[in-house]
Amino acid sequence: MPDRRPKLLILGTRGIPAAHGGFETFAERLALYLAGRGWQVGVYCQRDVETVRERISTRWWNGIELISVEIGLSGPAATLAFDALCAHDAAARGGVCLVLGYNGAVFLPYLRARGGRIVTNMDGIEWRRPKWSLAVRAFFYVSEWIAAWSSQRLVADHPIIADHLALRRPRGAIATIPYGGDPPPADPGPPPLGLEPDRxxxxxxxxxxxxxxxxxxxxxxxxxxxxxxxxxxxxxxxxxxxxxxxxxxxxxxxxxxxxxxxxxxxxxxxxxxxxxxxxxxxxxxxxxxxxxxxxxxxxxxxxxxxxxxxxxxxxxxxxxxxxxxxxxxxxxxxxxxxxxxxxxxxxxDQFRWDDVLASYENALRRVGGYPPAPQAPTAGAATVGAAAGSEW
Missing domain, CATH: 3.40.50.2000 (Glycogen Phosphorylase B;)
Known part of the structure; x- marks a missing residue:
């Protein structure tokens, strides 16, 4: 009997459990949240190796399928190879693809042409960063346009980003959903490095x-x-x-x-x-x-x-x-x-994980054609666009 649960594949990060930065932390939180709500969830994980022996393998972690992709390259070539392999593999798996960032946007038209249902978190305006050379900034500029038009839905994590994306796509294609956070523990322990509190x-x-x-x-x-x-x-x-x-x-x-x-x-x-x-x-x-x-x-x-x-x-x-x-x-x-x-x-209080993750689930269900969530999400500051609803 086919598994009729909603399905999500997360692309664009180095993988989970989180060890690298904000996108990985978010991917872990969302994957655990949706798996707990009955979704089939797969997360692509980059595995750097000297010699590729098993290009793609899977294992399970807390009810989430970790799809490991072996990469024998380094630098930008490794990132592009990883993104290409993820897009090719995701096209054969079905479900909704959540792409975090647009660095690998050049491969999204292929994924879309193969029937992919794509939601892309567009991150920041990467091509404006002065650290990049003119050629790299041009690559990111073009990639932003490709991602904007290859995805059924775009996610902006800030209203200013949504305004910027509205120059690329109609407002109805954009969901505004911020990043989330948690209150600190009641007793976080002393500060590290021999530091004194408030000093x-x-x-x-x-x-x-x-x-x-x-x-x-x-x-x-x-x-x-x-x-x-x-x-x-x-x-x-x-x-x-x-x-x-x-x-x-x-x-x-x-x-x-x-x-x-x-x-x-x-x-x-x-x-x-x-x-x-x-x-x-x-x-x-x-x-x-x-x-x-x-x-x-x-x-x-x-x-x-x-x-x-x-x-x-x-x-x-x-x-x-x-x-x-x-x-x-x-x-x-x-x-x-x-x-x-x-x-x-x-x-x-405007950045509660429960609100953020519930808004993502709503957006993903719409793009995937799945029924609405069994329970209405908690009302909060996480907002969704009209049609849908960054080490550190």
């Missing part, structure tokens, strides 16, 4: 120009602060930007590298005086949402993405000078910090 600021981001890490470090290092600045993220030898960040740092700046243990990162957030967020490109950033749930006062680059996520109750900067001013105020004005922390906790 440090923290930045959790890839160390890249469009994340303004150099600006944050320079602003903090203008004079002795009596507290630490903890900059999580990988520094690579020979990278000019990374070298500039290190050269600008005062002795009070700590570079512990990337930390992936969730408990340590959670404790690091909860006990921080404030969270620093320099991102300039993207939608609803997972790290910023997690900072709100941790009740952090936030110092963020002033742009519509960050204001739309964190709200008006936080501290914003547009250049080196007012970044230094914001840091000074956070370190000296206890009342302002307390107000910002209260605002963060209130704002976080």
């Amino acid at each position: 440090y600021l923290v930045s959790i981001a890839r160390i890249e120009p469009d994340n303004n890490i150099l600006t944050l470090v320079e602003a903090f290092s203008r004079r002795p602060r009596g507290v630490r600045l903890v900059v999580l993220g990988t520094l690579k030898v020979g990278n000019p930007y990374h070298r500039a960040v290190e050269d600008a740092a005062s002795p009070e700046v700590l570079f512990p590298g990337a930390i992936y243990e969730p408990e340590q990162v959670q404790a690091l957030r909860v006990h921080a005086r404030a969270y620093l967020h320099g991102h300039t490109v993207g939608g609803t950033n997972p790290s910023l949402v997690e900072a709100l749930w941790a009740g952090n006062a936030v110092i963020a680059h002033d742009n519509p993405f960050n204001r739309g996520t964190a709200g008006d109750g936080q501290f914003y900067f547009s250049d080196l000078g007012n970044c230094a001013d914001a840091i000074e105020r956070v370190l000296t004005d206890k009342a302002a910090v307390a107000t910002a922390r209260k605002a963060a906790r209130l704002r976080a």
Whole structure:
């Protein structure tokens, strides 16, 4: 007897269990949620090997089919090969395909032509990132258009992203669903790295120009602060930007590298005086949402993405000078910090995982032609477009 349960395949991440970043965390949450609600769920997982022996294999994890794809390449070629193999395999499996990001959009027309029902989370506006060369930015620009027109439904994780996508497709093809988060545990434990609660600021981001890490470090290092600045993220030898960040740092700046243990990162957030967020490109950033749930006062680059996520109750900067001013105020004005922390906790309620995942299920059911969800999703801030309803 055929299995008539709704079916989902998740493409575009390195796989689950999550170990790499926001998309992987989201894929894990959604896969577990839908499997618990009776869906057949498969998640493609990239497996890097020296020699390909079994190109595609499967195993089961918590009721989810993990579809491992062996890749014997490295760099961008490995990513493209993985995306191509996933699209080819998914075309033969049926169900709804949720594609996270549009890096492999060049393969989506093939998947669509083979009858694929495609929902694509369009992530941020990747081609605007200054770190990419002109050729790479052109590739992403074209890929964005291909994804927009190859997918039956687009997901924007921020209203500004939805506005941008509306230049590509009609509004009725776009669902606006943010990223989700959870409240921290009642006892997160002490902060790691020998830090003292409320005696440090923290930045959790890839160390890249469009994340303004150099600006944050320079602003903090203008004079002795009596507290630490903890900059999580990988520094690579020979990278000019990374070298500039290190050269600008005062002795009070700590570079512990990337930390992936969730408990340590959670404790690091909860006990921080404030969270620093320099991102300039993207939608609803997972790290910023997690900072709100941790009740952090936030110092963020002033742009519509960050204001739309964190709200008006936080501290914003547009250049080196007012970044230094914001840091000074956070370190000296206890009342302002307390107000910002209260605002963060209130704002976080707009980013509940239950609301986010229920909105995704509704969108996926519509594209797949499946009956409505057995129970109506919880009403919340996660919204769905008229026809449907970013290490870190």
